[in-house]
Amino acid sequence: MTPVQAVIAKELRGYFVSPIVYVVGAVFLLIFGLLSYLYVGFAGAQAIQMMQMQGGLAQINLNDLVFRNLFASMRIVLVIILPILTMRLFAEERKLRTFEFLMTSPIRINEIVVGKFVSAFLVYLALVGLTILVPTVLMLFSDFDWNPIWTGYVGMVLLGALFISVGLFASALTENQIVAAFVSFGLLLTIWLIAGLGSLFGDTTAGRVISYVSYMEHYERLVRGLIDTSDLIYFGSGLALMLFLTHRVVESTSWK
């Protein structure tokens, strides 16, 4: 087992011993289930309405009515719960003075950062994996196209990875977990709102550049079923940037 794997194993153990994973997981799955139920309910109501108006069997599109809305709604859920998942990663080490131990162990800072990121990401992947139950059950009763659902999941995984890296960065800044959660919450909302700023500028170069910075349009395209290289590059480079910044913050704590 390499040092990185040791860090991952230890962090996962920490997650499952503390109540965080259970609480975050329960809330995440409950909201995902509730939202699916509501959107399916709305789609049903709309189908009945269309049947009454057209008098025949209405063709309703579950991809449009359920899944696209569902994935769009998950953004705000992730903004709220992922900071809770990531807040302890570095803040707790510093509070409990194990940070010094970690930094004096023969392991590189990037290995620590990657190990911690991967552990939170694995927990998140497991939670996202459980939600596949929803389309699987719906498949029994209805026909829909799986492709945009897969791209939606790709979007949710990439968005989650980006959010986790932002949370990791915030956690490295402080030894207070609440502050860490709040900072990452604030950062994520700010990046969200940058999309609004971009749309103010309209279809100018400035507007396009500003909008590109926000994760909104990139995520939306994936939810609509479009896989665009520029979006993948956006998530990849955003993730790399946040991990790099985390590395710098962790490194600089020992300069003080």
Add this chain to the structure above:
Amino acid sequence: MIDVQNITKRYGHHTAIDGVTFSVAKGEVLAFLGPNGAGKTTTMRILTCFMPATEGTVRVAGFDCTEQPLEVKRRIGYLPETPPVYQELTVTEYLIFVGRLRGITGQKLSSAIDQSVERLELGSVRHRLIGNLSRGYRQRVGLAQALLHDPPVLILDEPTVGLDPKQIIEIRELIKSLAGSHSVILSTHILPEATAVCQRVVIINKGRIVAEDTPAQLSARLRQSEKVSITLKTCPADCEMKLRAIPGILNVLPGQAGGSFLIECELGHDLRDDIARVAVLSQWGLLELRTLSMTLEDVFLQLTRHEDHLSEPAEATVGMVAAERTDA
């Protein structure tokens, strides 16, 4: 094994350590003594590559701390001030994690864990969560962690804090047993600990090294005169006069109890024989006669409190304070 050259650490305008130079040979145990805030922990953090020095170089086992920190870290076992334990892990899980971080795996890891659990008598708690253990056990888990990979260099920041007296003795024995094969630096402000365990003492105050020597030589060096305490059954008025008449005696002072005197003699002269002869011939009834040596505690107080006087001969009062302390 450890070679520290002229390191300085500044935090903004505050200088935490200032031009510290010392070295530790292989197998030597060195105590780092100093009052709180003297720069002990800062020095240790620099040695363990936790933070870089503002100036100066540190080499551990031939590797430079700034150029090859990983090689240095591999060769050091470090126990920080607060034992670095994860409360959500059991003792065994924690040691497995520590071992893996240091690249020990498989059979080697489990035998290393068994060995350090046995050494620190953690057998009864190995499967308990560290969060539920007492301070003393956590301290021992922290030590087990530092010893796990059998490093050639051990850096222990106040290793006996939080332990009960029996455990303190056991840990000191353990550290003594490490001497010879390991280089150990331990910081402490418990002075008997330094005398009991270490071959050499470095006294640090306000970020500077104020003294460095063996405990015995330190106290000898700071002594301005030999001091002898005597207690007499009867002491006629002329006894002080008679004592002063012995050649080589500098001063005679009445002690705390009636009939006791503190006699200062010239350095390097043992006048006990002469004093005894005078006392017996004069029939004073000699009850007690002993030399007073400065304990490390006195040396420490003198060095850290009266740092300014170090260059000049220390005031007589300081010496007296020292003598009275041992007397009491």
